[in-house]
Amino acid sequence: MGTLTPLFLVAAVSVGIPIYLHLFQRHQARRLSFPALRYLERTEREHARQIRLRQLLLLLFRVLALLLLTGAGARLFIPSLNGSHAPTATVIVLDNSLSSGLVVGEIRLLDELKAIAFRTLDVASDEDRFWVIRAGEPWLPAIPGSMDAARRVIEQSEVSEAGSDLSSAIERAVRLLETSNMEHHEIHLLSDLQNTAFSMSRPAVAQGIPVVTWTGHKPQVTNRALTSVVVGGGLPPLEGQPASVTIESLESTFEGDTMHVPIRLVLNERIRGAASLPPGAQTTISIPSSGTGWVTGYADADPDDLRADDRRFFAYQSRLATKVAAVGDVGVFVTEALAVLGEAERVEQVSAAEADVVISANGIGLDQAYRSAVIVPAADLTLIPGLNRRLANSGIPWRLEPREETGGTSLKGQTLPDPLRGVQASSWFNLTISGDPPAPPRVIAEVSSRPWAVEGIDSFGRPYMLLASSLDEKATSLPVSTGMLRFVDWITSEWAGSSGLLNAYLTGSTVPVPSAATHVRFPSGREVEIDGTRTVRGTGEAGFYTFFRQDSILSILALNPPSSESFLDPIEASDLQEAIGNSVIPIDRKEAWDLSVYRARQGPELWWPLLLGMLLLLLAEALMATSGPASPLSGLGGSFGSTESGD
Structure with a gap:
């Protein structure tokens, strides 16, 4: 009663x-x-x-x-399940990530999820309050509104080519409901519930709020996808050099699946090769040499029920050897790597004033004119105060501090460069922000959840990269691994040439822009001026992001969807309860959904x-x-x- x-x-x-x-x-x-x-x-x-x-x-x-x-x-x-309900504050989490573009029969998954959301709104009242979180576009605001406003947002939602983090989306929903003074709160989760969309490291994110969850989607399809494209084995080709492109396909979740998928390689809008791939395999296709300029291309597979992951993009700048200067005692390993790259005509060692990139030992030479700099700290703790002074004088808003704890761990990061994958760090300094950076810096690599390699723009508009460890065998395993040569080549060519990673960004990432860029063209052709944050947000489209300085192209960045979106296996029921909490209410029938939403019902x-x-x-x-x-x-x-x- x-x-x-x-x-x-x-x-x-x-x-x-x-x-x-x-x-x-x-x-x-x-x-x-x-x-x-x-x-x-x-x-x-x-x-x-x-x-x-x-x-x-x-x-x-x-x-x-x-x-x-x-x-x-x-x-x-x-009280009655068939009656009206008390005023309720409701957050609708609509998963419009890449996997929602899956076509089952004649129906797109996102359209099915939107139809369930409309059922929620059909039994709503004018006294209810709604927020709509689009999990595939987390950068979009969730504004409180009426049921009509929520309906318009859902009708306008389309498939994003970015991934989704449903654990973060539910945490965001809880924070939104905390701002409501209504007595009754609910979260409606509409998703295909991919296992890769949940973070099991932070369980029970719903904090007791009822989470009515749609579990009616039962994928019974074999997804074919391309998961990576690597140019030149990780070393982008220079002007006049032939190269190759290595393409990898998605592993199949069905035992014994060996069906080959036709692959095409397109370079500057021309087909340059073809092959076929079984699940979980790689193939390499040779590409001809090219002149100076930007080269764009993609690997393409025959379309299947989920088409957005059947293509992977890449872009690189074909140019002459990079001019490099090593200032100070950069260590024997960096010196040897530069010598090997010089013999291969990939770099040319010059003075700091002539260099495209300066490798600075402990900040030496930062007081000179340079285009971009990579700063490697000394292993000697007594030299670090001098490095901090040089960083401050050069307008680099970071300082290094001694680390009290001991022990080693591997480098991690969402956009960790290939040369740093698997590298173990045993000695490093703590990097902390000092002052107000002119543009938000970006963490390239982390160690123990702290920055190990960061990049940004100094107060003079010059790109920099700062490491937290010296490049010797006592600090990290990088100098004695095969990745050392590739790392030095990466910082002197790919990183220095584009002020960022060419192929490591994923759709949905916040992308730093070149210092002189005035606007960016999205893959859809839409052009956006660069604002004061010097970053590009809302990167929900896969393809080429072209940065301009007025009418001149500065750089081209290829963004690809996260490969995790290609794994369509849903989360297990027990794991779903662990990830969300005991308040989760799984519903797999539309009629049951109508009776399960708005828990505070009245007859x-x-x-x-x-x-x-x-x-x-x-x-x-x-x-x-x-x-x-x-x-x-x-x-x-x-x-x-x-x-x-x-x-």
């Missing part, structure tokens, strides 16, 4: 009025009997029990009438049957009061047979 106006229940105390009058307000008088009327008094006593019963019934009718009137005023209702209000019952009780009370048995003395004039005295 519920009530819409609970304060009216206070009126229930009025039932005490007839009870009080019945018990305490009787007129007590002294009766004096005449001898001739004693026979009539004896007859009246014989009817006393019947009279008292009638009076108790009259009292009961009056008390019940007051209780029914109170219930009608309080607007009582009986029809009871005010009119309560009022009708009250009127019937009052009518019965009136009839009983007027037609009940009378006292034998009443026909003689009331108290004719006795004298009442208040004395």
Whole structure:
């Protein structure tokens, strides 16, 4: 039983009025009997029990009438799954990530999820408040609004080519609901519930809020996808050099699946090769040499039910050897790597003033003019204060501090460059922000959840990269691994040439832009001016992002979808409860969804049957009061047979 106006229940105390009058307000008088009327008094006593019963019934009718009137005023209702609901603050988490573009039969998955969301809104009321979080576009704001506003947002939602983090989306939903003063809160999760979309490291993110979750999508398809494209084995070809492109396909989740997929390689809008790939395999296709300039291309597979992951893009700048200067004692490993790259004509060692990139040992040479710099700290702790002063004087908003804890771990990061994958760090300094950077820096690599390699723009507009370890065998495993040569080549060519990673960014990432860029062209052709943050957000399209300085191309960045979106296996039911919490409510039928949303349901209000019952009780009370048995003395004039005295 519920009530819409609970304060009216206070009126229930009025039932005490007839009870009080019945018990305490009787007129007590002294009766004096005449001898001739004693026979009539004896007859009246014989009817006393019947009279008292009638009076108790009259009292009961009056008390019940007051209780029914109170219930009608309080607007009582009986909870019911089929009734209306109390005002509810609801966050709809709509998963429009890349995997929602899967076509099952003739229906796109996103359209199915949107239809379920519309069922939520069909039974909403004007008193409800809604937020819509698009999990595939987390950079978009979620603004509170009415059911009509939420419907418009859902109707306009399309498939993003970025990935989704459903754990983060639910955490965001919880924070939004904390801003609402409504009593009832709900989260409606509409997704294909990919296992890769949940983070099991932070379980029970819903914090007890009901999460009505659609589990009706049952994927029964074999997805064919391309997961990576690597040019030149990780070393982009220079001008006039032939190269190759290595393409990798997605592993199949079905045992014994060996079906080959036709692959085409397109370079500058021309098909340059073809091959076929079984699941989880690689193939390498040779490409011809090219002149100076930007080269764009993609590997393409035959389209299947999920088309957005059938193509992988790449871009690189074909140019002459990079001019490099090593300033200070950069260490034997960097010196040897530069010598090997010089023999291969991939770099040309020059003075710092002529260099495209300066490799600075402990910040030496940062006071000179340079185009870009890679700063490698010294292993000697006593030299670090001098490095911090040089960083501050050069407008680089970082400082290095000693690390108290000991122990080693591997480098990690969402956009970790291939040469740093698998590298173990055993000695490093803590990198901390110092001052206000002119543009948000970006962490390239992390160690123990702290930055190990960062890049940004200094106060003079020059790109820099700062490492937290010296490049010797005591600090990291990089110098004694095969990745050392590739790392030095990467910082002197790919990183220095584009002020960022060419192929490591994923759709949905926030991308730093070249220092001189004025605007960027998205893959769809839309052009956006670069704002004061010097970053590009909302990168939900896969393809080429072209950065311009006025009308000149500065760089081209290829963004590809995360390969995790290609794994369509849903999360297990037990893991779903662990990831979201015990408040998760899985629903796999549309009819059950209608009955499960808005948990604070109510049936029809009871005010009119309560009022009708009250009127019937009052009518019965009136009839009983007027037609009940009378006292034998009443026909003689009331108290004719006795004298009442208040004395």
